[in-house]
Amino acid sequence: MKAIVVTEQAAGTAGMKLANRPEPQPSINDVVVRIHASGFVPTELTWPSTWTDRLERDRTPSIPGHELAGVVTALGYGTTGLSVGQRVFGLADWYRDGTLAEYVAIEARNLAPLPGDVDFTVGASLPVSGLTAWQGLFQHGRLRAGQSVLAHGAAGAVGSMVTQLAREAGAYVIGSGRAADRQTVLGFGAKEFVDLDNDALEDIGKVDLVFDVIGGDIQKRSAGLIRAGGALVTIVGPAEARPSDGLAIDFVVEADRAQLSEIVQRVRDGRLRTNIGNVSNFNDAVAALNPTGRRKGNTIIRIRP
Numbered sequence: 001m002k003a004i005v006v007t008e009q010a011a012g013t014a015g016m017k018l019a020n021r022p023e024p025q026p027s028i029n030d031v032v033v034r035i036h037a038s039g040f041v042p043t044e045l046t047w048p049s050t051w052t053d054r055l056e057r058d059r060t061p062s063i064p065g066h067e068l069a070g071v072v073t074a075l076g077y078g079t080t081g082l083s084v085g086q087r088v089f090g091l092a093d094w095y096r097d098g099t100l101a102e103y104v105a106i107e108a109r110n111l112a113p114l115p116g117d118v119d120f121t122v123g124a125s126l127p128v129s130g131l132t133a134w135q136g137l138f139q140h141g142r143l144r145a146g147q148s149v150l151a152h153g154a155a156g157a158v159g160s161m162v163t164q165l166a167r168e169a170g171a172y173v174i175g176s177g178r179a180a181d182r183q184t185v186l187g188f189g190a191k192e193f194v195d196l197d198n199d200a201l202e203d204i205g206k207v208d209l210v211f212d213v214i215g216g217d218i219q220k221r222s223a224g225l226i227r228a229g230g231a232l233v234t235i236v237g238p239a240e241a242r243p244s245d246g247l248a249i250d251f252v253v254e255a256d257r258a259q260l261s262e263i264v265q266r267v268r269d270g271r272l273r274t275n276i277g278n279v280s281n282f283n284d285a286v287a288a289l290n291p292t293g294r295r296k297g298n299t300i301i302r303i304r305p
């Protein structure tokens with residue numbers, strides 16, 4: 001099968017190559033999915049799991065990409081819950097070959113059914129950003145209606161989902177980003193916008209939850225804005241700051257079938273908009289994953305036209 005492979009961490013995305021790889025075989029509780037569309041998180045080539053297995057052995061050449069939408073073509077030994085021919089979408093294991101390929105072998109529990117009226121491109125744009133926002137807000141941040149949320153990077157892939165899901169849950173959302181992102185962020189449902197390059201973050205007052213996708217100084221200053229009993233939720237590594245009277249939580253997103261279904265249902269009924277910046281075909285994928293300009297939202301690769 002055709003797949004994008006990486007062999008050298010130092011090369012970054014410039015080291016991606018379209019190559020031929022053996023088709024994956026399903027293990028216990030796996031399915032094989034013929035991939036129609038794939039998503040890629042720009043930082044994944046810096047993660048150890050892209051380069052080693054769980055015993056820290058070299059697993060290159062590895063296939064990156066962890067979001068997918070496609071059709072089940074085979075079931076592994078003992079696999080239940082999905083069937084051959086079913087449309088699915090989901091989040092692939094960090095330590096296994098990923099989704100920038102014609103086929104992937106993946107545990108069935110990492111997938112949810114993709115309704116027939118949702119395009120594969122849309123399905124592939126939801127798993128990482130949607131699940132990260134959902135888990136950060138509701139599981140880790142324990143957001144409740146009436147609370148206020150500072151959503152950093154709110155024009156980005158994760159931040160746009162955070163903004164929309166928090167607003168739908170009845171929160172007051174302040175989105176942050178670059179000056180040029182103001183209208184985009186307000187369009188996703190934020191009530192206020194903070195231009196991180198020109199506005200004083202501290203002017204927004206106190207909030208119940210900060211959803212951090214940036215880290216560093218912005219995270220540290222944001223921790224000081226959290227009300228007693230509130231939370232700093234970050235997805236860019238261990239928290240470097242802690243609210244004086246609240247929780248600091250960092251986490252890595254996990255696959256969850258029920259949450260994927262909640263997310264896709266919101267897309268179907270118009271409560272949630274995707275944030276797809278660039279859609280490229282498989283042959284042009286290496287160029288699309290090495291953009292020269294600023295990235296906007298998700299980059300999706302159409303593996304099958």
Ligand SMILES: NC(=O)c1ccc[n+]([C@@H]2O[C@H](COP(=O)([O-])OP(=O)(O)OC[C@H]3O[C@@H](n4cnc5c(N)ncnc54)[C@H](OP(=O)(O)O)[C@@H]3O)[C@@H](O)[C@H]2O)c1
Nearest residue numbers: 043132153155156157158159177178196213235251252253
């Ligand atoms: N832990 C997890 O499970 C998990 C899951 C998903 C993503 N992540 C991580 O979360 C981060 C965000 O991911 P993403 O896919 O949402 O990225 P993204 O689509 O690039 O969104 C990030 C947004 O934040 C903005 N931004 C970043 N630094 C800024 C700054 N100093 N001032 C103003 N705006 C700034 C970016 O603008 P510019 O493009 O102009 O910088 C962009 O609009 C990445 O580091 C990713 O690896 C972690």
